[in-house]
Amino acid sequence: MIKYKDIIGIGFGPANISLAITIEEKAPEMDVLFLESNQDIVWHPDAQFAGTDIQNHPLRDLVTPRNPKSHYSFTNFLKETGRLFKHLNLPLTYPLRKEYAQYIKWVGGHFYNKVQYNKRVINIDIVCENNIHKGYKVTTDDGRNYFSKAIVIAPGRTPYIPSVLEKASSKRIIHFNKLISTLSSLENEGNTPKNIAVIGGSQSAVEIILDLRNRYKNCTLHGITRSFGYRQKDASPFMGEVYFPEHCNFYFDANKKGKEELDRDLLFTNYSAADKDVVDSLYVQIYEESITENQRVFVVTNREIMQAEEINNRLKLTLINRYSNQIEELDFDLVIAATGFRNIGIDENQERVPPILDRISEHLDLDELGCIVIHRDYNLRTLSTIAENRPIMLNGLCEKSHGMGDAGSLSLVSLRSEIILNHVISKLQQGDPVSLPNRIELYS
Incomplete structure (x- = not known):
């Protein structure tokens, strides 16, 4: 008999590390597993240039905007590593990139029992039993299969070369x-x-x-x-409000033309x-x-x-x-x-569907241009072959739907992780999915 995890997280960078914190603090009873392709926790290892900073306020870390009392804050990291006062004495606005990479690794290290490393995900399949969508089979490059009721994908963005x-x-x-x-x-x-x-x-x-x-x-x-x-x-504090959670809601509710105008207006932030x-x-x-x-x-x-x-x-x-x-x-x-990363879209520097979703793209309800559609709670819009209470969540890659503040910046990862977790919990609490018509038996 197949045993299903409640959540399998694909990738264990900052976004899913923040999710791991949220699960521990809000739903520790959940059975979760994260699969990471690297040998250990790394954050932009090829961009750790001497003297460079993160261009992000230190309190907008992996947890503080959601829970300022958390053990996993950047401030507590400095305290526990004995560097708090030296760091506060630095003549810098933002933390050094090398130190923030250490912070991310320090936090992630608390969850080693929830993570398997050297596991590159090569397939995600729908699992159906007796015509009922039970969950997902996640296959890694070593041939192992893992099963879950919900998937949270945080693979990072695809590098763009013209x-x-x-x-x-x-x-x-x-x-x-x-x-x-x-x-x-x-x-x-x-x-x-x-x-x-x-x-x-x-x-x-x-x-x-x-x-x-x-x-x-x-x-x-x-x-x-x-x-x-x-x-x-454009470092105006007025323009900096693009990184407020309220902007995500404002952007999400804007129509297509409005989103395009906002993108042009905010580009140089x-x-x-x-x-x-x-x-x-x-x-x-x-x-x-x-x-x-x-x-x-x-x-x-x-x-x-x-x-x-x-x-x-x-x-x-x-x-x-x-x-x-x-x-x-x-x-x-x-x-x-130095040409950035691909967002969701149809332009040369964009992609319609992240490569990790290619295998199940036929079950996604794409828009008229063939792009994935992301709901407000970061769940993907799917066809009827996916049960509503077996969600596929996207933790990142959401600039197209939620705006620039929800792109590569760390500013909102803690709040996004809470929204994702709340959505998954609400769906899993609905119980086992009912039998739906026209299902495809991908695994039995």
């Missing part, structure tokens, strides 16, 4: 989320890059240029952006822009290089990439000026795409 770069099929083109590990491999092989391009106008692009400039003293760097220059983030401190630092460093006639960093603006091809172990980029139509070619050892 198609013009992907077409080159070159190992010399990487997404920035693989940067530090790639550089380590190249150094071990004796192939330290001497000429690097960083594509994009984001916070990550500027941080990467600053890091590489300090890391490699004999390396030439080109920052390539289609914009006029690196733009400063999070995308295609960088914080003032890193923009200023890069500008000063470039200026200093120019007056000492030792220019190593070049910013190439207003450029679109027309073509990328590998020739004689070099990556040649063909660029066109967006305004003069002048064409130029530049060669690099390594090209880093």
Whole structure:
């Protein structure tokens, strides 16, 4: 007889770690399991650049907005590690990224008995017995099967590399989320890059240029952006209310046109822009290089990439000026795409259905463009072949439905985890699902 978990969480990064906290504090009797593809808890390991911060208020951590008295707050982490007063004395607005990664690992470490590591999920199947939807079978890459009444998916967003770069099929083109590990491999092989391009106008692009400039003293760097220059983030406290929970409700209720207008209005609070401190630092460093006639960093603006091809172990980029139509070619050892991650949608930098859901996409009630539909409580809209009290929840990847504040930021993960848990509990309390017509026997 199959034993079903109440919840299986796919992925154990910040979103599902926050869910684990919420379950422990609100529903400890639930039988839950998390499956994580990595060997241990890691948070952006390839973006831990020296001196970089998280651009997020330290109290908007994995639990405090939901439960300020929790053991798992960032403040308590500092207290228990003996760093509270030293941290409070730092001349910083936001915590260092390296320290916040330690915080996330510290919290996650309290739940090792609820997590199995080195478990990459390759399939999610519907389980039907006697034409009744009983739950889900989750299969990992080692061939093991796990069964659950509800699924909470938090796999993180899919890295986006522009198609013009992907077409080159070159190992010399990487997404920035693989940067530090790639550089380590190249150094071990004796192939330290001497000429690097960083594509994009984001916070990550500027941080990467600053890091590489300090890391490699004999390396030439080109920052390539289609914009006029690196733009400063819109850091107005009025615009910062996009990270309030009330904005999620406001955005969710807006119609399609309203959402599009809000996205345009709020774009530079999070995308295609960088914080003032890193923009200023890069500008000063470039200026200093120019007056000492030792220019190593070049910013190439207003450029679109027309073509990328590998020739004689070099990556040649063909660029066109967006305004003069002048064409130029530049060669690099390594090209880093600081071009973000895919959201839900139909544009080139989006995806209709996250890859983890491909196997059961035929049971999802997609919209007219073939995209997943996410309800207010973060449950996916499904067809009648999925029982209502066997929910599939999406913990993250919800910017399309809930707005920018519910995207990659940590600001609302604690509140979202509570909404998800409450929804799952309310559905599971309805009891075993009744027999529904037209079911597909995927497992028996």
